Amino acid sequence: MRLLVTAILMLAAALPAQVKFKFGAIKDQQQQTKAAEGPADIYAQISFKDENSNGILENRENAVVTVKLMNKGIGDAQEIKVSLVEESATPDPNIYIEKEKTIPRLRPREEMKVEFKIVAGKKVKSAVRKFAIKGIEKEGYDMETAYLELSTQEFEPPKLQFSGLEIIERGEGLYPKKSDGRLEKGERVKVRVMVQNVGLSTAANVRFAVATSTENIKLAENEGELGDIRSGDVKELNFIISPNNRVEASGPLPVYLSMEDATKDGVIRAFQLPILLDQKPEDPKIVSVEAKPTQQKQVTRIQFTGSKSSALADGYVDIKDVPASKTENPNAVAVVIGIENYQNVPSAPYAANDAEIMKRYFENRLGISRDRILLFTNEQVRGIFFKKMFDPERGTLSTYVKPGETDLYVFYSGHGMPNKAADQTFLFPVDGDKEFLEESGYPLSKFYENLNKLNAKSVTVILDACFSGASRSSAQIKEQNLIAAKGIKLKVTKPWTTFKNFTVINSSTGEETSLGFDESETGLFTYFLTAGLKGEADKNKNREITLGELKEYVTTNVTQVSRRISGTQTPEFDGDPNRVMVKY
Incomplete structure (x- = not known):
């Protein structure tokens, strides 16, 4: 028996290299055949998530489309190329989407996910754009095509607007001659200014400064930060003013308000405040901020062509x-x-x-x-x-x-x-x-x-x-x-x-x-x-x-x-x- 085994080993050693390679090739082919036994059956779950979770991709906002694939078949899925492609003949150049991604292998009962980052530029337009979500498998066991109806919102800038002011005469360090809500020469009072964001975007990290063009008006506490001012919101700022006896003004005093947000989209530049001597300020005027026709109402949706795909969140x-x-x-x-x-x-x-x-x-x-x-x-x-x-x-x-x-x-x-x-x-x-x-x-x-x-x-x-x-x-x-x-x-x-x-x-x-x-x-x-x-x-x-x-x-x-x-x-x-x- 030992002699028989030795003879077989010697015979194998004497075989040409190409013959030995063919034995290996046959083995590899058997393994490949085994891996491909039976079809793959790809199911998908898809979700859309934007940064503020309102289902609309707004200017300068990021979003993520997640495609989770599951193989419910009995064979391996090979080289699944997953892509998110806009179907419009005129794509918006201000929408940036990550390119095709590949899942090398998805075994039976295995799950894997890929994510596509979407970024909207500042000049994105309000629209609903359709994207095909495809998963192309090497052997033809493709994922059912789904569609992302992406709602985008064009930039509607914040707009800071003066709403009104009042004279505050009581408080530490103030010196009013009368408590009548009016400013007189020789007084030191606080001015409370109301500012409203009448735009449709948030004004972020707002700063203010109040200045005067005359040395006869003294200002204090006249610079500061107001934080974020959301659309429609009103915020107050306060500063100290003291006009001396030399001030001459038949109209508003030369006192100017400047404001800007972090992106300098909502700006007030040297607005002359309606501060009049010996006159009570008018009541503040707050306006209602309504949506414009360009404001997107439809949220992002995911549509499917068959029963093997579903939405994880459907935009929400x-x-x-x-x-x-x-x-x-x-x-x-x-x-x-x-x-x-x-x-x-x-x-x-x-x-x-x-x-x-x-x-x-x-x-x-x-x-x-x-x-x-x-x-x-x-x-x-x-x-x-x-x-x-x-x-x-x-x-x-x-x-x-x-x-x-x-x-x-x-x-x-x-x-x-x-x-x-x-x-x-x-x-x-x-x-x-x-x-x-x-x-x-x-x-x-x-x-x-x-x-x-x-x-x-x-x-x-x-x-x-x-x-x-x-x-x-x-x-x-x-x-x-x-x-x-x-x-x-x-x-x-x-x-x-x-x-x-x-x-x-x-x-x-x-x-x-x-x-x-x-x-x-x-x-x-x-x-x-x-x-x-x-x-x-x-x-x-x-x-x-x-x-x-x-x-x-x-x-x-x-x-x-x-x-x-x-x-x-x-x-x-x-x-x-x-x-x-x-x-x-």
């Missing part, structure tokens, strides 16, 4: 996927109300959806036990529901609250109603009658008063409702008047500011309309609130979301997106900004 956060957090609050209770289909007034689109999804966030993100989350929608909220729920002595909620121990949450989505005098506002049941508002509505003042009387450890109220007298609208749903005087100036107070441990979050100010968001089929506010609670608001990435972080994220995004839908919506947050809402 998937708020319906609610992962569990580390937050536990066994003593908490939540009342969740959503009224959409009103009987006697126009509907509140998506309000019932708001309640359904918030129930899941109270459970999975805020750690409230499922059996302590009380959900009520539409027909369940009729008649004297609010009284039966919130009465501090006989109401349903009183049986759940242990004084000093229970964290109480209330979420309401639906119509809010102001009375004709605009001095009282009401929560409105599904069968409410606006002609008998005092009888069928539930006064917001009574609502807060009764919550306070429950003596809970803490109270958090979240309202996705407006009290402007208009119905909820969206990009696809027109606004309707609920009362004769829409947009009235409310004369109501905020009683919760005097209560202990209250956090109150309103979806808009009293004169604004709270909008719906068609993409998520929720309220615009509820969408960004839940996205924030899911983790988008965690600015410092420490796995904790504070009320302050949530406020910044929600307010910034709701304000930006609302202007592209229908006017401005500005959420309001009252409470401790350091309060940790979610740990995950």
